[in-house]
Ligand SMILES: Nc1ncnc2c1ncn2[C@@H]1O[C@H](COP(=O)(O)OP(=O)(O)OP(=O)(O)O)[C@@H](O)[C@H]1O
């Protein structure tokens with residue numbers, strides 16, 4: 001039994017059906033205060049539906065959830081005061097400027113005009129939008145809109161923040177900036193639930209990850225724990241010379257826990273027991289006179305984790321319909 005007071009967000013057995021689609025099929029989540037939960041899943045997995053229920057925008061068919069200790073069904077107003085919600089699709093007013101949008105929200109949250117202006121300026125600077133503060137939102141680029149939308153959700157300094165695919169559509173530099181913002185929010189004590197289809201994003205930001213597929217949580221672990229599910233570290237090398245590949249395979253066979261795999265461009269990968277075999281590997285390669293242009297020790301990617309857990313990659317959906325074999 002989960003003690004709801006120990007968690008900033010709890011969901012137990014959430015189910016939601018839309019017509020023929022069982023969007024959520026019993027979702028369980030628990031997020032400790034001041035941590036980041038990454039909810040990872042492909043298109044249609046149920047990420048947005050989960051957030052909409054937690055944010056009181058949608059009612060579950062069954063199951064229950066609390067946010068900041070408040071029941072989402074029984075005390076939606078208290079939940080709304082606790083959260084910041086960033087929709088997957090921007091929710092700002094297109095005809096208002098960046099500043100006007102944020103000041104308006106501040107005023108709706110009962111900030112004085114002066115405080116609302118100060119908060120707007122602070123957030124616009126934080127999201128690198130100060131130069132665009134006086135322009136109407138409809139003239140913003142997609143990435144600027146995403147950032148304004150996120151800024152809008154933070155005006156009221158929420159203690160629990162839902163971010164639905166916060167970096168979708170951002171270029172790599174802005175994506176890194178957004179990661180920095182998420183880290184600052186958590187550094188200030190906020191709890192963050194973020195959904196993502198980017199495995200590296202969950203790995204980089206989340207304390208724990210729930211992998212969701214077809215409306216169900218199919219795995220919950222730390223990023224490293226998840227990666228360990230499909231084996232420990234791997235060593236990958238690339239020989240300078242194609243003629244050295246066979247001898248290199250011999251070296252990696254000696255240090256690995258199973259047979260090395262040879263892939264394109266003289267690349268050889270082998271699972272190893274732990275990090276300590278890296279040095280002996282380098283020494284043996286040197287002793288054999290095998291030159292390498294690449295040598296790395298890494299955990300399996302989350303993409304590989306997803307493949308192991310679901311039998312399909314994140315790009316490839318299980319089927320065009322989810323109707324199954326209902327009698
Ligand atoms: N209002 C709705 N009416 C009908 N079906 C819906 C509705 N909202 C969601 N669905 C369906 O429920 C399932 C889960 O949708 P959801 O939006 O939660 O997925 P998601 O994980 O957020 O996907 P994406 O990565 O594409 O945003 C999908 O099959 C979707 O088509």
Ligand SMILES: [Mg+2]
Nearest residue numbers: 047048049088
């Ligand atoms: Mg979604």
